Amino acid sequence: MENRFSYKYCIIGALVGFFIFHPLIMLFSHFMATHNVVDAAAGLEGITDVILKSFSTAMLPWSLSFTVFNGIIGCFYGKFKAEKIAREELIENLQKALADVKTLSGMMPICAWCKNIRNDEGYWQKIEAYLKIHSDMDFTHGICKDCAKKVFPGISPELNEKMDDENPSSRSL
Numbered sequence: 001m002e003n004r005f006s007y008k009y010c011i012i013g014a015l016v017g018f019f020i021f022h023p024l025i026m027l028f029s030h031f032m033a034t035h036n037v038v039d040a041a042a043g044l045e046g047i048t049d050v051i052l053k054s055f056s057t058a059m060l061p062w063s064l065s066f067t068v069f070n071g072i073i074g075c076f077y078g079k080f081k082a083e084k085i086a087r088e089e090l091i092e093n094l095q096k097a098l099a100d101v102k103t104l105s106g107m108m109p110i111c112a113w114c115k116n117i118r119n120d121e122g123y124w125q126k127i128e129a130y131l132k133i134h135s136d137m138d139f140t141h142g143i144c145k146d147c148a149k150k151v152f153p154g155i156s157p158e159l160n161e162k163m164d165d166e167n168p169s170s171r172s173l
Helices: 002-033 044-053 057-102 129-136 144-151 157-165
Strands: none
Touching: 002 044, 002 057
């Protein structure tokens, strides 16, 4: 893609140099060299003659130099434009990839018993590890009142009350 841009603008620059810039420069230089302003503005015939003379064989070296010079400028412009487009596409792709990495969506296979997650490679891993890799989450662990009763059945009633006071959202309705 980069070469197509470069060649396209090289050709466009060469054509602009030959058909536009060179005749304009010839016309301006004619007006600057004319001592009598009235003669310079004599009419459309004088301007047409100057423009047609710019395409004569006597002016061929000048025409070719404008063609080559503007062609080179066009090549560089095309190269810079192609690089800019490639950079913009890369930035867009990276932004999409970043958005996909930090967003979990769809269905996720989870074990009904141990709550492990099956990752993209087919291996089972802890839900905390999976979410830490695929999101910006960090985990800390605690124990809810119901699990504390199951895991530590000999816990004192005072500790149960303390847990209720610290975490009112864990109370049963």
